[in-house]
Amino acid sequence: MNTYEQELFRDKQLGFFIYLGVEAVMFLTLFTTYLIYTPSSEGPAPADIFSITTLVLSSVFLLSSSGTIMISEKGLETKNHKKIITWLFVTFVFALVFLGFEITEFVGFVNDGYGVSASSFLSSYFALVGLHAAHVLFGCGWMLVLFIQLSGIKIPFPLFIEKFKIFTYYWHFVDIVWVFIILLVYVKYLV
């Protein structure tokens, strides 16, 4: 990036960090809601329905995808398209696997009769964890766009660097939220 692109990148970086601040307030409110309403007087207790196996497996995939995206980011420095694409693809697959676990878990709950309206606990669980899952899904779509931008329509490489870096901030943020979900949504009520 030359100085001109640097200046515009810094604008976008600041703007995106502020946006992530907004997202943080959003999740903070939802975490508060969850902590207020859990456990509920009706419906199942959290420990009755949460599965440690699902939690550990899904966490392994999502948290390591933060590492794989960093390897992919390394490829930007040397303009190594192959490295960028390969590791971005690995990140994409990990995200899909995570989503698979999430959706299986959600569907399992609903099939057991523990849907969004079963209790205040489940309502706030789905509102929070569901919104996080939606963020992962949105990230998957974003990665597809990055694939197109790198090898499809080929935008200028400095612009690709900018867009890629903004995406990594997003992806790390989604991971950090997941860490809080592990601690406050699951572990707090499992141990």
Next chain:
Amino acid sequence: MEMFENLADAPSDVIAAWVFTAIAGILVVIWVLKKRKLPVIWEFMRTSNHRKIGTMYILFGFIFFLRAGIDSLFIRMQLISPNNDFWVFQADKYNEVFTTHGTMMIFFAAMPMLLGLMNIAMPLQIGARDLAFPYLNAVGFWLFLSGAIVFNIAFFLNSAPAIGWTGYTPLSSSLFTPDANTDFYVFGVQISGLGTLFTALNLMVTVVRHRAPGMTFMRMPLFSWATLVTSFMILLAFTVLAIGLYLLMFDRLFDTKFFQGPDGDPVFWQHLFWIFGHPEVYILAIPAFGIFSDVISTFASKRIFGYASMVISIILIAFLSFTVWAHHMLVVGLGPMLNTFFAFTTMTIAVPTGIKIFNWLFTIRGGLIRFTTPMLFALGFIPSFVMGGVTGVMLSVSAADFQFHDSHFLVAHFHYVILASTILGIFSAIYYYYPKMTGLKLNETLGKWHFWLFLIGFHVTFFPMHITGLNGMPRRTFTYDAGEGFTATNFISTIGAFLMGISILFLFWNLVKTHWENEKVGPDPWDGRTLEWTVDSPSPEDTFEPMPVVDDLNPLAKAKNENRAMKTTEEHRSKPIARDSIKPFLISMTLGVFGICMTYQWYIAAFIVGAVVFGFFVLRALTDEKNDYYGKDEGGAS
């Protein structure tokens, strides 16, 4: 279709609105075609220039201000005498009309007009050549309009929400208001709130990163400071509102248990709403404070008194505003400890606000005062706002609040603070910045008529309302008996409301006259002191060529005193990349259609329309306006 079911038995006010809108629409279309204005409209639909977007914010904000103002006249007509039956505005219709009045005034009139002024004036004040993200700015504006349209459609379909602008649960839950009415409120406010968040983010980055050389933070005009602080507050407060509405949406559409059921708590909504709602009233007031600071400084021909303390006090007000939300809930039963805490924090807000009042007075003292229309609005603001502040301290006494709560005394209080600060501030700024928006200066004589009628009407309306309230009249009640002692004061209030209405006619006359005469003014019609008066009127798309160097809080006044031109420089940062595009308009309107689909629970349609919105995201990502500027070794266009 269920959408039009309620129209079959539409009351006469809805029919009248259809007829009026149809006639007005036809007249506008004829005017546009006759004057060949279509290219101008097309240009504005695609623009991302800060002045043009700001102008549209103000234009549409003003249209919604008129509609909400007419609602208030209906309210006053219904309350003019005991046991009155004015037109259709009783019972549920009355609930609809005060809900619409409140929601529209806050979200679709005051907010957009303030954001519009920030859009127009702030970049010119700090030497920025546009907002940091022009495309996002257009998206933010059109999202506001889209949300406002969704909210307005409700009335035309005879499905206006009737839950108060605060949307308290359990009334707003599907148990008590199962129809689409409340969903229009939820989605209308949500969509426009999203636009407000984007615009706030944009304004903040602009202030932080796009100031002219030499424009340090402590040389920024106070309106730009107000913009920065307000944006920060919007980002915190509107996010909490967005989540509140998100949860309410789930409760209404998918029967979740946030505000209902054995564990759900309606009071939780009140917390979420007021964590947004209290900062919101300062989000409305602080920009007005900024406008008055600049206007008073200009027309007293002096630097603002105690500049640093002015900056510190708005930051303090912003901080404190997040610690007082439960004073709206003193009668909920949070207990004496919490009530005392929130009463105390509320009282402390009077301190930084008092500092500002005294600084304005000291700025005026010994100044060479010019009584122009913007200055009159600023001078009218000071005593009126102080009266609102005093009743605010009265209300904060939690024991006494049990008497004042939900009475007309409260209505009088918040109109005294919001109207005196925000609306007088907006009027002041419209007169002050009209040359920067259009190149024309509004007529001073008619402006003074507008000011005096409005100010007198304002006090005639709301001063007696204190007494009505202390006599025991509750708010949101459509009638009262002759023997209750409310008759005389209610009658006076209604007269005042019509005085305010007539004052707006003077503003109209002024607008028509000014554009008819079409006398262009130069860059500096007010003998200004800051950077915005160095650029042409109206401000061109390429401002600050060459870039000025700022060496003072009042750089233009300093240059004039020293009888020299502003210093300029070639060394400055690059301007934001902008390209006209219709996509922001399309994205936002599509999101509005999504909101309507969700309102009527057409989930398949909602899914398709939602997918189109994401399709627009992808399209935009692949046709980024930066494509043409990046990857050029010499550094691209500047």
